[in-house]
Amino acid sequence: AQSVSQHNHHVILSEAASLELGCNYSYGGTVNLFWYVQYPGQHLQLLLKYFSGDPLVKGIKGFEAEFIKSKFSFNLRKPSVQWSDTAEYFCAVILYSSASKIIFGSGTRLSIRP
C-alpha cells in the first residue's frame, strides 16, 4: 500500500539552528507533494507544494523542500529556525492514479527553544 513516512517524530532545536525534516513516500508513479504546518490551536496550512519543474521549491516563512525522485524523498528545510516555527509538520502526497486522494505522514513535532 502507498504510504508516507516521516521518521522524525519530535525534533527539538535552538533558535537560529538549521532544520531538515525527512519525508519519504512509497509509490512508483507520478505524485504531487506537499508540506503542511499546524501551529498550536490552529488549522492545517499549506507550507509549500511540488507538482513539476524545479525540484527545489520555496514556500512561506523561509521554508524550502527538495524533491529527489530517485530517493522518493521530499525533505523540508529551513536555514535558521525561529521560536515561532514551533508547530507540527506534515508531509503529504497525492497519487495521480487515486482521484485526488491525499495521503499524510505521521507528522513531526518541532519544538524551538528560545
Place this chain on the structure above:
Amino acid sequence: DVKVTQSSRYLVKRTGEKVFLECVQDMDHENMFWYRQDPGLGLRLIYFSYDVKMKEKGDIPEGYSVSREKKERFSLILESASTNQTSMYLCASSPPGGNTEAFFGQGTRLTVV
C-alpha cells in the same frame, strides 16, 4: 479565501450515541475529505467524496459512514460512538485533479465517554 467550516469545535458524546459531524465549504470544490488526527499517527483518511452522492472508503472507514447530498456539505456519521473514536476530526476540500492543495477546517475535538 477558501473557507471550510466544521459545525463544532468541541463535542462530548456518550458511548452508543449516533453522532453527526458536519462540514461545509464555500468554494464549489468537488472533493471533500474526512480525516482523524491522533498523536503519533498523523492524519488518517476515513472517507472522501469526489462528487455529490459519491464516496470512497479511506484507510480507516470502520465504524463510520458519510453523506454528501449537496456539493458544499459533507457529513461524517458515527453510527454508534465508541471510546476509541475519541479523536480530532478534520474536514478538507479541494478542486478535482490533484493539482492543488486541500483546504482544511478547524477541526472537531470529539470525546466519547
